[in-house]
Amino acid sequence: MRVVVLSAEDDFDGWRDAARSLVAARVPPGEVVWQVGDAPCDLFSDEALDAVPDAPPLTVSRRFVDLARSVVLHTDPARFGVLYAMLVRLIAEPRRIEDMADPMRRRLEDMAKAVRRDIHKMRAFLRFREVEDDGGERFVAWFEPEHHIVRHNARFFVDRFNAMRWSILTPAVSVHWDGRALSEGPGATREDAPDGDPTEEAWKTYYASIFNPARLKVGAMLKEMPRKYWKNMPETALVGGLIAGARAREVAMIENARTAIPGGNIVSAWQALRDEAAGCTRCPLHLPATQTVFGEGPVDAAMMFVGEQPGDQEDLAGRPFVGPAGQVFDRALAEAGIDRRRIYVTNAVKHFKFEPRGKRRIHSKPGVGEIEACRWWIDQERALVSPRTVVALGATAARSLLGRTVTIARERGRAHELNDGSQLWITVHPSYLLRIDDPGRAAEETARFVDDLKRAGFFVP
Numbered sequence: 293m294r295v296v297v298l299s300a301e302d303d304f305d306g307w308r309d310a311a312r313s314l315v316a317a318r319v320p321p322g323e324v325v326w327q328v329g330d331a332p333c334d335l336f337s338d339e340a341l342d343a344v345p346d347a348p349p350l351t352v353s354r355r356f357v358d359l360a361r362s363v364v365l366h367t368d369p370a371r372f373g374v375l376y377a378m379l380v381r382l383i384a385e386p387r388r389i390e391d392m393a394d395p396m397r398r399r400l401e402d403m404a405k406a407v408r409r410d411i412h413k414m415r416a417f418l419r420f421r422e423v424e425d426d427g428g429e430r431f432v433a434w435f436e437p438e439h440h441i442v443r444h445n446a447r448f449f450v451d452r453f454n455a456m457r458w459s460i461l462t463p464a465v466s467v468h469w470d471g472r473a474l475s476e477g478p479g480a481t482r483e484d485a486p487d488g489d490p491t492e493e494a495w496k497t498y499y500a501s502i503f504n505p506a507r508l509k510v511g512a513m514l515k516e517m518p519r520k521y522w523k524n525m526p527e528t529a530l531v532g533g534l535i536a537g538a539r540a541r542e543v544a545m546i547e548n549a550r551t552a553i554p555g556g557n558i559v560s561a562w563q564a565l566r567d568e569a570a571g572c573t574r575c576p577l578h579l580p581a582t583q584t585v586f587g588e589g590p591v592d593a594a595m596m597f598v599g600e601q602p603g604d605q606e607d608l609a610g611r612p613f614v615g616p617a618g619q620v621f622d623r624a625l626a627e628a629g630i631d632r633r634r635i636y637v638t639n640a641v642k643h644f645k646f647e648p649r650g651k652r653r654i655h656s657k658p659g660v661g662e663i664e665a666c667r668w669w670i671d672q673e674r675a676l677v678s679p680r681t682v683v684a685l686g687a688t689a690a691r692s693l694l695g696r697t698v699t700i701a702r703e704r705g706r707a708h709e710l711n712d713g714s715q716l717w718i719t720v721h722p723s724y725l726l727r728i729d730d731p732g733r734a735a736e737e738t739a740r741f742v743d744d745l746k747r748a749g750f751f752v753p
């Protein structure tokens with residue numbers, strides 16, 4: 293039996309180096325014990341184990357490496373062993389990485405997804421409190437992650453709060469930024485973190501002044517904001533009073549969803565969100581349009597496509613991407629090997645904007661105000677579905693997702709990171725392809741579009 297000792301719970305480099313050596317020595321997964329420091333980890337006794345095949349020099353897909361980087365941050369003690377077992381399997385069958393029906397592959401993907409959600413929660417729900425120490429002003433936050441994500445996330449907070457001196461305390465580790473360097477200390481307790489300060493009062497006043505009950509993110513609260521995070525957020529002290537009476541329907545919905553069977557919550561919340569969007573009057577576009585065209589697809593889809601707005605036929609049918617552009621889209625998806633039944637499809641703006649011309653309704657581009665008003669719905673859809681990859685079809689979708697003007701020619705073909713850690717790919721809207729008169733150029737641009745979809749889909753199971 294080989295014992296591999298890793299230096300920390302999130303020691304990806306240590307796991308990778310050890311796995312390379314083990315494969316080179318043809319050590320079967322069942323003969324390895326993975327250990328972090330002095331603490332032994334579990335073996336992966338519930339997984340079928342393969343012998344290490346004869347193999348050329350070890351190369352693995354980027355997809356597996358990305359998956360492994362996330363999985364290593366999970367708290368499941370079996371994760372290092374399962375990853376090694378998967379690695380051994382991939383040597384013999386590289387395409388196994390694409391097989392989501394494979395139980396081992398699915399187990400790893402579930403772990404990675406849980407880690408990504410935890411990373412997003414820390415970024416969204418952590419709150420700093422101001423304290424004074426010998427060096428002057430310092431900001432301290434308390435957070436209880438579910439997984440080993442603190443070191444991974446520290447760089448995000450350095451980038452965002454670079455000019456502040458801050459500390460993030462968690463039960464397992466604390467990280468500190470002094471304005472120049474990041475350092476690490478032992479874990480802490482809730483009592484080590486301050487409980488409130490004048491900044492907090494100002495924050496509460498600000499929050500109360502901007503609070504709009506009609507914008508209460510019920511969906512996100514259900515899925516992303518467990519009560520354990522509420523106590524870290526000063527504004528949540530106000531939430532009860534602010535929503536009481538104003539949102540009886542949504543509060544009832546929360547209670548219903550909480551008591552629903554596990555896994556049913558997200559579907560219930562999505563249906564409630566869609567029903568709520570059906571009555572949206574946040575911008576004038578609801579007046580002439582037939583109906584709200586909400587997104588559709590599996591609520592646990594790994595991939596989400598965001599278009600601009602419904603067209604004439606979508607407005608009548610009440611479904612996204614069913615008109616001529618939808619047909620171009622479907623053909624391109626099929627060519628790229630992406631199954632539409634497994635993706636979530638929606639639009640940045642949910643009502644059809646048009647100019648009447650005789651009996652016809654001519655598409656009109658939504659303005660920034662309309663995109664911003666409707667952005668609330670797309671944020672809710674993203675919070676619920678939590679896709680790993682989002683594809684913006686056209687500049688309006690990209691603007692909605694990034695909150696800034698986007699030049700497609702400059703930003704297509706590479707991944708961008710969204711605030712929840714998911715990947716964003718930007719490409720053209722399929723209606724653009726329909727507007728190209730020259731057949732040669734249309735074919736060229738369609739091939740580019742398909743390439744963009746393939747590239748985005750490559751990282752998705």
Ligand code: SF4
Pocket residue numbers: 569572573574575576577578584641642643662665666667669
């Ligand atoms: S376009 Fe969006 S924000 Fe405007 S009314 Fe429709 S759903 Fe509401």
